[in-house]
Amino acid sequence: MANFDALIEIVVKGKIKEAKGETQKLLDSGISAKEIIFNGLSEAMKIVGDKYEKKEYFLPQVLLSAQTLYQGLNLALPKLDKTSADAAGKIVICVVEGDVHDIGKNICKALLTGAGNTMFDLGRDVPLKDIVDKAKTESAQIIATSTLMTPTLAGMKEIEKMLKEGGLKGQIKTMVGGGATSPDFAKSIGADGWGYDANEAVRVAIDLLKK
Numbered sequence: 001m002a003n004f005d006a007l008i009e010i011v012v013k014g015k016i017k018e019a020k021g022e023t024q025k026l027l028d029s030g031i032s033a034k035e036i037i038f039n040g041l042s043e044a045m046k047i048v049g050d051k052y053e054k055k056e057y058f059l060p061q062v063l064l065s066a067q068t069l070y071q072g073l074n075l076a077l078p079k080l081d082k083t084s085a086d087a088a089g090k091i092v093i094c095v096v097e098g099d100v101h102d103i104g105k106n107i108c109k110a111l112l113t114g115a116g117n118t119m120f121d122l123g124r125d126v127p128l129k130d131i132v133d134k135a136k137t138e139s140a141q142i143i144a145t146s147t148l149m150t151p152t153l154a155g156m157k158e159i160e161k162m163l164k165e166g167g168l169k170g171q172i173k174t175m176v177g178g179g180a181t182s183p184d185f186a187k188s189i190g191a192d193g194w195g196y197d198a199n200e201a202v203r204v205a206i207d208l209l210k211k
């Protein structure tokens with residue numbers, strides 16, 4: 001089992017100048033980008049989240065850790081292995097309006113790209129109408145949205161409503177994820193799928209593309 005302690009400490013403590021070097025060291029030693037992302041970088045962010053909840057960390061520290069994480073993530077993401085996908089489609093992905101948390105969305109996008117899908121990434125804090133419009137113009141099969149904040153969950157429900165009103169529900173499938181969501185929430189708004197993490201995002205997308 002690879003040792004990610006150094007990378008985790010670098011991200012948690014926001015040692016921004018050291019993140020690239022440590023990530024590169026791990027990659028050079030033959031550890032997969034996926035392991036680095038899930039067992040190193042994401043784990044570090046969980047610790048940062050816990051510290052924020054315990055009020056040991058405040059927003060400036062969280063922001064510094066996020067910036068440090070991105071130094072490593074930007075090195076590791078392009079090195080993710082391509083997986084052979086049973087089905088590959090066109091997917092619009094973004095973080096819904098009102099929310100700027102985009103680390104998880106970016107990891108999902110990278111894995112979905114690796115699985116052979118064509119991704120249309122609209123970024124973060126994206127107006128709901130733009131999401132549906134993009135899916136229409138690109139004839140996407142799936143809209144994948146992310147949010148980590150409770151107040152912005154309503155936007156995901158609104159997307160379902162917009163699809164229904166436009167007669168597109170069923171034709172364009174939806175999948176939701178991110179810390180504020182849950183399988184029950186996804187069901188309650190009529191989303192077609194929910195995923196706990198980026199690995200599940202790939203599995204759910206494959207399922208939805210078969211339907």
Ligand code: B12
Pocket residue numbers: 042045046048049050052053059062063066098099100101102103104105107108144145146147148149150151175176177178179180194195196197198199200201204
């Ligand atoms: C980093 C962080 C920030 C950074 C974000 C940097 C960035 N570029 O993303 C900064 C400092 C900017 C920030 C700001 C704020 N934050 Co903040 N932040 C976090 C923190 C600590 C970590 C989030 C993270 O990146 N996790 C790591 C990634 C890898 O995990 P993930 O996003 O969950 O993604 C995985 C899965 O969820 C899933 N997934 C994600 N999306 C999708 C989509 C699909 C379709 C699928 C299938 C799966 C999937 O796959 C991903 C990878 O495996 C969390 C704490 C926490 N416990 O989550 C708080 C947290 C999310 N933040 C919070 C808050 C309140 C804020 C602020 C409002 C604070 C403020 N007062 O200003 C602002 C937000 C302003 C805004 N309008 O958006 C709250 C949200 C509470 C709530 N439920 O509403 C949290 C939970 C902290 C807390 N406990 O209070 N934050």
